[in-house]
Amino acid sequence: MKIVxxxxxxxxAAFSLxxxxxxxxxxxxxxxxIVAIGLxxxxxxxxxxSIGHAGFLALGAYVSALLALKLKLPLLIGIGAGVMMAxxxxxxxxxxxxxAKSHYLAMITLAFGVIVEILVQRWVGLTGGSMGxxxxxxxxxxxxxRGTQWMFIVTGLAWLAIQAANNRLSVSRIGWGLRAIKESExxxxxxxxxxxxxxxxxxxxxxxxxxxxxxLFAHQSGYVSSDAFGLDKSVSLLIAVVIGGLGLRYxxxxxxxxxxxxxxxxxxxxxxxxxxxxxxxxAVMLYLPVGLAGLADSLARRRAVRSVDGxxxxxxxxxxxxxxxxxxLLLETRxxxxxxxxxxxxxxxxxxxxxGTVHAVIGPNGAGKSTLVNLxxxxxxxxxxxxxxxxxxxxxxxxxxxxxxxxxxxFQNLQLVNExxxxxxxxxxxxxxxxxxxxxxxxxGDQLRESRRQHAAAVLRFVEIADxxxxxxxxxxYGHRKLCELARAIAQSPTLMLLDEPIAGLNEHEAAIVALIxxxxxxxxxxxxxxxxxxxxxxxxxxxxxxxxxGRVIADDEPAVIQRNPAVVAAYLGGAVDTAVP
Amino acid sequence: xxxxxxxxxxxxxxxxxxxxxxIGKGMFITYRTTQTLNFGQGDLLAVAAYLALTLATAGAPAxxxxxxxxxxxxxxxxxxxxxAVRPFQDRPHAAGALAWILTTFGFGLILQNMLVxxxxxxxxxxxxxxxxxxxxxxxxxxxxxxxxxxxxxxxxLVIVGLFYLALFRSRWGKQVAAVAFDKxxxxxxxxxxxxxVVSSYVLMAMxxxxxxxxxxxxxxxxxxxxxxxxxxxxAVVSVGGFTNPIGVLVAGIAFGVVEGFANYFDSLFGDxxxxxxxxxxxIFRPTGLFGERHQGVR
Numbered sequence: 001m002k003i004v005x006x007x008x009x010x011x012x013a014a015f016s017l018x019x020x021x022x023x024x025x026x027x028x029x030x031x032x033x034i035v036a037i038g039l040x041x042x043x044x045x046x047x048x049x050s051i052g053h054a055g056f057l058a059l060g061a062y063v064s065a066l067l068a069l070k071l072k073l074p075l076l077i078g079i080g081a082g083v084m085m086a087x088x089x090x091x092x093x094x095x096x097x098x099x100a101k102s103h104y105l106a107m108i109t110l111a112f113g114v115i116v117e118i119l120v121q122r123w124v125g126l127t128g129g130s131m132g133x134x135x136x137x138x139x140x141x142x143x144x145x146r147g148t149q150w151m152f153i154v155t156g157l158a159w160l161a162i163q164a165a166n167n168r169l170s171v172s173r174i175g176w177g178l179r180a181i182k183e184s185e186x187x188x189x190x191x192x193x194x195x196x197x198x199x200x201x202x203x204x205x206x207x208x209x210x211x212x213x214x215x216l217f218a219h220q221s222g223y224v225s226s227d228a229f230g231l232d233k234s235v236s237l238l239i240a241v242v243i244g245g246l247g248l249r250y251x252x253x254x255x256x257x258x259x260x261x262x263x264x265x266x267x268x269x270x271x272x273x274x275x276x277x278x279x280x281x282x283a284v285m286l287y288l289p290v291g292l293a294g295l296a297d298s299l300a301r302r303r304a305v306r307s308v309d310g311x312x313x314x315x316x317x318x319x320x321x322x323x324x325x326x327x328x329l330l331l332e333t334r335x336x337x338x339x340x341x342x343x344x345x346x347x348x349x350x351x352x353x354x355x356g357t358v359h360a361v362i363g364p365n366g367a368g369k370s371t372l373v374n375l376x377x378x379x380x381x382x383x384x385x386x387x388x389x390x391x392x393x394x395x396x397x398x399x400x401x402x403x404x405x406x407x408x409x410x411f412q413n414l415q416l417v418n419e420x421x422x423x424x425x426x427x428x429x430x431x432x433x434x435x436x437x438x439x440x441x442x443x444x445g446d447q448l449r450e451s452r453r454q455h456a457a458a459v460l461r462f463v464e465i466a467d468x469x470x471x472x473x474x475x476x477x478y479g480h481r482k483l484c485e486l487a488r489a490i491a492q493s494p495t496l497m498l499l500d501e502p503i504a505g506l507n508e509h510e511a512a513i514v515a516l517i518x519x520x521x522x523x524x525x526x527x528x529x530x531x532x533x534x535x536x537x538x539x540x541x542x543x544x545x546x547x548x549x550x551g552r553v554i555a556d557d558e559p560a561v562i563q564r565n566p567a568v569v570a571a572y573l574g575g576a577v578d579t580a581v582p
Numbered sequence: 583x584x585x586x587x588x589x590x591x592x593x594x595x596x597x598x599x600x601x602x603x604x605i606g607k608g609m610f611i612t613y614r615t616t617q618t619l620n621f622g623q624g625d626l627l628a629v630a631a632y633l634a635l636t637l638a639t640a641g642a643p644a645x646x647x648x649x650x651x652x653x654x655x656x657x658x659x660x661x662x663x664x665x666a667v668r669p670f671q672d673r674p675h676a677a678g679a680l681a682w683i684l685t686t687f688g689f690g691l692i693l694q695n696m697l698v699x700x701x702x703x704x705x706x707x708x709x710x711x712x713x714x715x716x717x718x719x720x721x722x723x724x725x726x727x728x729x730x731x732x733x734x735x736x737x738x739l740v741i742v743g744l745f746y747l748a749l750f751r752s753r754w755g756k757q758v759a760a761v762a763f764d765k766x767x768x769x770x771x772x773x774x775x776x777x778x779v780v781s782s783y784v785l786m787a788m789x790x791x792x793x794x795x796x797x798x799x800x801x802x803x804x805x806x807x808x809x810x811x812x813x814x815x816x817a818v819v820s821v822g823g824f825t826n827p828i829g830v831l832v833a834g835i836a837f838g839v840v841e842g843f844a845n846y847f848d849s850l851f852g853d854x855x856x857x858x859x860x861x862x863x864x865i866f867r868p869t870g871l872f873g874e875r876h877q878g879v880r
Contacts, residue, residue, distance in 0.1 A: 049680050096865050103619055104864055106683050107816050111861045118854045274695025281688030285681050286669055
């Protein structure tokens with residue numbers, strides 16, 4: 001509905017304004033906003049910084065302009081080809097981004113931008129260099145008299161469609177998943193996100209939007225010059241995103257308005273742009289990190305807190321997998337070992353975890369417990385040995401796929417997405433819709449969102465933090481964050497849960513809640529691998545205990561037997577009891 | 583290409599390569615102490631080049647030119663750390679962990695604009711520092727070299743040597759190593775962490791300034807020259823690696839020489855190859871170049 005109104009507003013504005021100047025400004029704002037949305041998704045959501053985004057603009061613009069000018073192809077084909085070209089370059093950089101991170105990636109994108117700039121500037125025979133290509137066909141639907149209006153409408157509708165998609169995705173698994181990648185890759189892996197594919201894909205999407213903006217730009221005035229795609233352009237794109245509000249829905253359009261209007265105001269005295277851009281970057285980062293959109297948000301206080309009622313029944317929270325029969329062997333390790341640069345963290349570990357049981361792994365600090373969890377969840381590769389899950393060798397199964405097999409972990413150092421709300425973190429744990437276009441379509445719809453919310457609300461009620469559903473994770477107390485992570489794991493309907501110190505740091509009340517939750521999970525047929533230091537808790541809840549010391553298994557038995565084992569007592573008390581200091 | 587040309591291209595390559603090495607060392611030292619680089623480092627170099635140009639044109643002797651420019655830019659190094667790096671250390675930010683890239687970059691843009699305001703946009707030539715005329719030649723074994731280039735090559739090598747001495751043989755070097763390993767522990771051991779961090783930024787600025795003073799007479803300078811040196815310096819550290827004292831020097835000089843030949847054979851796109859080279863180097867050697875520690879998830 002809002003979209004229809006906005007589209008009508010664009011049409012009315014186009015045909016009611018006789019003066020072309022505001023329409024041209026509007027076109028520029030829309031064109032900049034289209035790129036900025038893409039850059040915002042790339043940087044603000046997934047945390048990948050590109051300082052060379054003008055390179056994608058240039059590819060889109062020149063491919064489209066040249067196809068229309070030299071080969072006389074229809075504009076639509078040219079624009080499509082421009083988008084494809086930019087996407088292809090985006091794919092290359094996306095693949096690079098899998099290997100190079102943070103400042104390395106920033107530097108590579110910078111080099112990419114400069115390479116494209118040099119090429120379009122000096123390859124005069126093809127691009128016309130800074131003299132430019134003249135007479136590029138304009139986008140006016142054969143109606144030159146109203147070309148400005150048509151261009152305004154085309155750019156406006158393109159922005160509107162992209163903005164609408166952006167708003168939808170911002171609160172979908174895709175939006176949350178990208179934020180998880182930015183804040184904590186382990187969290188993203190733990191909820192089954194293929195971080196590598198996502199990172200490359202978001203680069204392609206971002207480049208495609210830049211290509212579209214560049215291609216439309218080529219047919220805006222009929223003139224394309226290399227001066228439009230320099231490093232200053234990449235910088236002004238970043239400024240738009242940062243000033244507008246990183247990661248926020250309307251950040252791109254607000255930032256685009258700001259940058260275009262400032263550039264218009266300064267057109268005559270261009271030599272202050274460095275002061276302005278540099279100063280703006282510093283000032284906004286220092287004093288207004290949320291940007292204009294964040295400022296508007298906090299002024300309006302729109303973030304109304306929705307109550308989480310939804311279904312009362314807890315059955316909704318548990319989608320049963322066809323779990324293995326209780327008593328069968330669920331997970332087995334054979335001679336599993338891990339050494340870091342010669343330091344042996346784990347050696348010859350043979351673990352046999354029976355379905356439907358709580359299997360504790362205990363041991364003093366440095367015994368290799370967390371290493372074991374990392375090996376089992378696939379976040380670290382073993383140096384030797386193998387792991388079998390339901391008879392399947394996991395050696396070639398990456399961590400995000402183990403999650404989909406029903407192996408779900410929690411972390412000792414919590415891995416949550418702090419900028420998302422509690423319920424969004426939990427929804428991130430819910431199963432993704434079917435892969436492909438239908439899944440993507442579902443992400444845009446309301447139905448999936450509502451059912452996810454119901455499901456997540458039920459899980460939150462189960463761990464007794466339903467009242468915190470719409471609070472940001474960053475604002476929670478430690479204990480509540482811990483319960484939130486547990487809720488996310490439960491939302492994944494695990495067959496096997498790997499719990500790394502689930503009650504460390506909790507107060508007694510919270511620990512009691514966790515104990516209750518774990519018992520309920522067990523009653524529902526889940527199998528738990530539990531790493532914990534709190535002995536009364538471990539003894540009370542476990543069916544079997546494996547004791548590690550210095551990376552080796554020193555005991556493996558029922559709790560009552562373990563308690564009497566002299567080697568275990570010695571390991572925990574830090575020395576043999578019977579050779580006490582004289 | 584005749585042998586004389588070859589040797590001349592080689593020497594100018596070594597001169598520029600030595601400068602790249604100095605810039606790379608500046609990146610290394612701030613990365614050690616703060617896990618940040620100054621993306622405006624090239625602009626510090628440009629500021630120093632212009633200051634040196636003004637001082638030298640006014641007739642100041644070489645030592646005054648050097649000390650004056652380096653001191654002024656060292657002060658800028660302190661400012662960068664204070665306004666563009668320190669506020670974003672260990673604090674969550676909407677820009678994730680990369681806020682410092684944007685702020686140091688922004689600081690560099692301001693400096694660039696200052697250069698345009700004061701010295702104008704056009705290209706300028708700095709008077710030579712080590713010789714009386716820009717084209718003074720030295721004849722060695724029948725090959726003639728520009729005296730200036732030879733001096734720059736030697737000077738940069740000497741400074742790299744001093745840098746290693748400071749890093750590996752001084753108390754300050756040990757403090758840097760401690761701060762790089764763990765700030766909290768260093769503070770407990772009585773190391774003034776803040777001062778060590780500031781000193782690393784000052785040193786970075788001084789290295790950039792020395793580079794700027796050295797290259798002024800052998801290249802044309804213009805306000806946006808810093809970017810080139812930023813990217814190339816970064817490439818050099820990435821290739822050479824930081825733990826290997828010889829590696830970064832070899833990489834820097836190799837880079838300068840390759841670039842010299844590229845310019846010799848293809849004057850139109852000569853500078854393009856450097857960026858393409860950077861691009862591919864970073865693809866194939868993307869991490870581990872700073873000796874980054876692997877930290878497991880718990």
